[in-house]
Amino acid sequence: MEQQNYQYQDDSVFVIQEGSVSKKFFANVFLWMFVALSVSTAAAIFTNQIPGIQSLIRDEATLKPTILGYIATFAPLGLVLLMGAGFGRLSFNTLLGVFILFSLLLGVSLSSILIFYQLGSVVACFVAAAGIFGIMAFLGYTTEVDLSKFGPILMVGVIGLVIASVVNMFIGSSQFDYIMSFFGVAIFTALTAYDVQKIKRIGLGLEENGQQIGSNDSKKLAIMAALSLYLDFINIFLFLLRIFGSRK
Template sequence: MEQQNYQYQDNSVFVQERSVSKKFFANVFLWMFVALAISTLAAYFINASAEAQSYLFDPLTGKRNLLGTVAMFAPLALVLLMGAGFNRLSFGALVGIFILFATLLGISLSFILVVYNLGSVVGCFAAATGIFGVMAIMGYTTNTDLSKFGPILMAGVIGLVIASVINMFIGSSQFDYIMSFFGVAIFTALTAYNVQKIKRIGLGIEENGEQFAVVDTKKLAIMSALTLYLDFLNIFLFLLRIFGSRK
């Protein structure tokens, strides 16, 4: 009788822990979808308002003005701020910066709807969604340890950044086209890698729940959502470079 009671208690704890992990994982994707929705609305608003566009783009050349340039680089600064200030920032402050990041990113990406045909934007977005979804499922369900690929993928990201900077001076469209294929491949693999990493974070919260404050768990969900959002965004942008039809 005592053994049966012990087994019942053990099973109930197991179910409770599993629910903690699943709740954390669900919160990550919820925050990711919130950021995606905010960015989409911001991009649509800028695209639909000629007055708003005038604040970001030169009406004669169609290029970004000073404010448009600031809006383009501000999201990167906010990502660095969130990473560096994770321990010092409160949950409310982190959420505020996260929402500001998503808004500014949507503003900076509003040029997509100006440069590319709507059909190709929707098509590439759908393709990115499919790729991201498949790799997320693979990363969550696979028993293969993907952590060993982390350094290789990070090196690939650094290589893409360096190549992009070099191409800013070269201005080669062919080089940009080839680099886009590498970009899709790297961030597709990163999606599976990061999903598995986030799953392990959730399992770590289960096993060491008493060491994690509720606010720290919520902050981890925000940062994890940011990681997945950037993976999805890069897949979409690189696909658009390859298959996007310009106006």
């Protein structure tokens, strides 16, 4: 899945001191991200371990996706677009439901990883992705450098990755895919710091405007922010797996 860039508010730098509202908002964002990762992980393990479930989404002989497999693969992208386009119209409960469904379907889609890659390398790449994500999140939160100017550049990089991936679907070059994976890790690593700083600014904006964490808008913003970080993490993990993963 590719990163979606949602502009929640102006990218101007806030200089007010961070208060309780901002910190609670930031904590809620990471809480929802953790929930999404937990749902995806559980769905991937369940789909891979329960007999007969994996055969519903992937042909056992050819290992190619079935119709349900293609639905599970492309439905999460549609749900991301739905969340972005319907942010202003959807209620918090509806948005949360779509977010959980997105996490569930993506986990089902990613279950095939355990078919093609050795479990040890999957775990190692997941831990490495968590480490990279954690370091960049810390840097994005603590740095005083304005990262907003890098946003357009990073979005161009994401679009470039998408176009290159589509082209490689026809070329089928494993070497080209390998090279793209390094760019993918670099782009989404940088996006992590960028998104974390943007989320911090959103929290500061809520603080400045006197909004409470329990308000409908703030809760919806937390879900969308969690989605951005979730996509950053998943993409780092997947690109690392392409580079370092040991196939069966």
